[in-house]
Amino acid sequence: MAGSLFPYLLLSLILISLGLIGILVRRNLIIMLICIELVLNGVSINLLALNKFSVNGSAMGQILAIFIVALAAAETTIALGLIFLIFRHYKEIDAEKLTELKG
Amino acid sequence: MFSDVIFIIFWLVIVVFAALAVFLQKPIYNAFSMAISIFSVAGMYIFLGYEFLAALQVLVYVGAISVAIIFVIMLSPPVTVKPKKLNPFKVLIGIVTALTFFGLFFILFYQKYAGSKFGNVVNANINEVGTVLATKYAVPFEIISVILLVAILGAIVLAKKED
Numbered sequence: 564m565a566g567s568l569f570p571y572l573l574l575s576l577i578l579i580s581l582g583l584i585g586i587l588v589r590r591n592l593i594i595m596l597i598c599i600e601l602v603l604n605g606v607s608i609n610l611l612a613l614n615k616f617s618v619n620g621s622a623m624g625q626i627l628a629i630f631i632v633a634l635a636a637a638e639t640t641i642a643l644g645l646i647f648l649i650f651r652h653y654k655e656i657d658a659e660k661l662t663e664l665k666g
Numbered sequence: 667m668f669s670d671v672i673f674i675i676f677w678l679v680i681v682v683f684a685a686l687a688v689f690l691q692k693p694i695y696n697a698f699s700m701a702i703s704i705f706s707v708a709g710m711y712i713f714l715g716y717e718f719l720a721a722l723q724v725l726v727y728v729g730a731i732s733v734a735i736i737f738v739i740m741l742s743p744p745v746t747v748k749p750k751k752l753n754p755f756k757v758l759i760g761i762v763t764a765l766t767f768f769g770l771f772f773i774l775f776y777q778k779y780a781g782s783k784f785g786n787v788v789n790a791n792i793n794e795v796g797t798v799l800a801t802k803y804a805v806p807f808e809i810i811s812v813i814l815l816v817a818i819l820g821a822i823v824l825a826k827k828e829d
Contacts, residue, residue, distance in 0.1 A: 565673040565713045568782040572775045574710070577681055580768040585688035587760030588752065593693045593739060597700045600731065601684050604707050611714055615787055616779075622790035622798045628719050629799070632726050633810045637817035639731045643738045644821035650742055 571612035578605030592646045592656040596639065603635045669713075676709040694739050701732035718792045 564570060578601050585598030607628045614624025650656050683703035687696045704727045711720040790798075799807055 564670040566784055568779050568784065569775065570673070570677060571710070571714070572779060573772070574677055574680060576768060576771050576775065578684055580764045581684050581688050583764040583767060584760055587763060588757050589688070590752070591693060593735065594688075594696050597687055597693075597696050597735065600700060600704070600727070601687065604704055604727075607719075608707060608710055611711065611716055611719070615714055615784055615789065616782065619785075620788050620790055622795045625716060625719060625790060625795050626799055626803055628716075629722065629795075630806065630810055632722055633814060636726055636731060637813050639734060640817045640821045641824075643734055644824035647738060647742070648824050 568612060568616045571608055575605040575609035575612070578602070578608070590658045592642075592649070592658055595658065596642050596646070599642075600635065600639070603631055607631050673713055676706050676713070679703070680706045680710070694736065697732060697735045697739060700735075701728055704728055704732065715787075715789045718795070 582598040582600075582602035582605065585601070586595050589595060589598065610624050610627050610631075614621060618624070646656060649661065653661065655661070680703050683699045683706070687699035687703055690696050690699060705724065708720040708723040708728075711717075711723060
């Protein structure tokens, strides 16, 4: 089981789909951020499993996964700063209520 | 056999806590569920043989990102929100979109990779990764570090109280 490829691909697919549902359905900005983290983790698992399966001994998958981790850290920092600002300004983090930029 | 049992336990923990992280109602529970799910993803990396990435996952995701999210939740003043009615049409659209995505890729992966096994692969060790990262991918590496710096400065500027 741990030596075959398909369980890893299925796991990454489930994580990405759950994150997608969360981003589309939930309206709380912090929960949407959490769902983005789930999607990024699914992508990492997919990359690493396929890297191990198809490219023998290549370092490329690990490098991409390191980049994903770094970008996720940067994205979380900015998003949390924005959420904190929005919360202070509107006393509200419901994405439906933040309509000022919608035009 | 024993490692298969451990693998299935990790797999189920990831899926169950990811679902909890999406569907629970209070953000603090979602954040802790996400932390557990991400912690178990590090176990998956161990199964694949990427020990360095597992350590990185625990350090950065569990140690920094989850803690930052929980920190922001705990810093924000309490608000009593009554559970809102979701628009059922939007919920339906979201679930149909995600299920379509899932179905399409499930068929693709199943046809192409069902029953595939890893051969005798020797993963690139951390020495090779570091060498490639510092030579061939030096420019992306530097760009990532600048992005992190800008993110830190941006977060400080955004969260600063205006007088």
